[in-house]
Amino acid sequence: MIDFDKLDKTIHEKGRLSIMTMLASRGEWRFQELKDQLKMSDGNLITHLRSLQKASYVSTKKELKRRKVTKYLLTRSGKKAFKEYLRLLEQIVAQGSS
Amino acid sequence: MIDFDKLDKTIHEKGRLSIMTMLASRGEWRFQELKDQLKMSDGNLITHLRSLQKASYVSTKKELKRRKVTKYLLTRSGKKAFKEYLRLLEQIVAQGSS
DNA sequence: TGCATTAACTTTGTGATACAAAGTTAATGC
């Protein structure tokens, strides 16, 4: 039996899962890009980003070009946690379709 | 980009996902079996089962053998919804590990 | 210089829901 308790709750929420998947598929994303792609409100997006940061899964790079810009990216442990999360998804897929 | 909005919320919750996975892997499970395997409280388990039933994903068979026994199983649309859910998980896994 | 605009927030409120604990019902077996 799969140990569902190991499904990382921080990642498992739909909104954060979508953020993590985006960050995993490409290095850096700006706040606006994430917002546009995911069609989340500012408040919702920043809250999810904050909880991912709190878990040390996501870090930021601030740039001051023309406009203030914040880029978000996965940390090393964020990548690791996501990888482990995917590993469990694979198990679920494998078991579910048996 | 994966459409995360299509991730069925009824299934996506950890507790219910574990129930659905069990039911998908074997036809019928008794309340007690589910409870033992998943280590949920009565109240928690029945609540999740109720919301799965409300979504028409799960149905029951009542038996009156020695003791009152209720068996839970996936409905046709439950199987379909779960399959679709797994399909999306696969996409996430594929995209996430790229 | 000041006003509009934009990015990236923060604050606040609401509603949903996970979850546990304790109580209920109805059947069985001694």
Add this chain to the structure above:
DNA sequence: GCATTAACTTTGTATCACAAAGTTAATGCA
């Protein structure tokens, strides 16, 4: 008849998603 068990229901709490509106600080233009 009394303890036990399965399968619930009820109730309360605490968490959390989410949206809406307000805030701050920087830029660009008139």
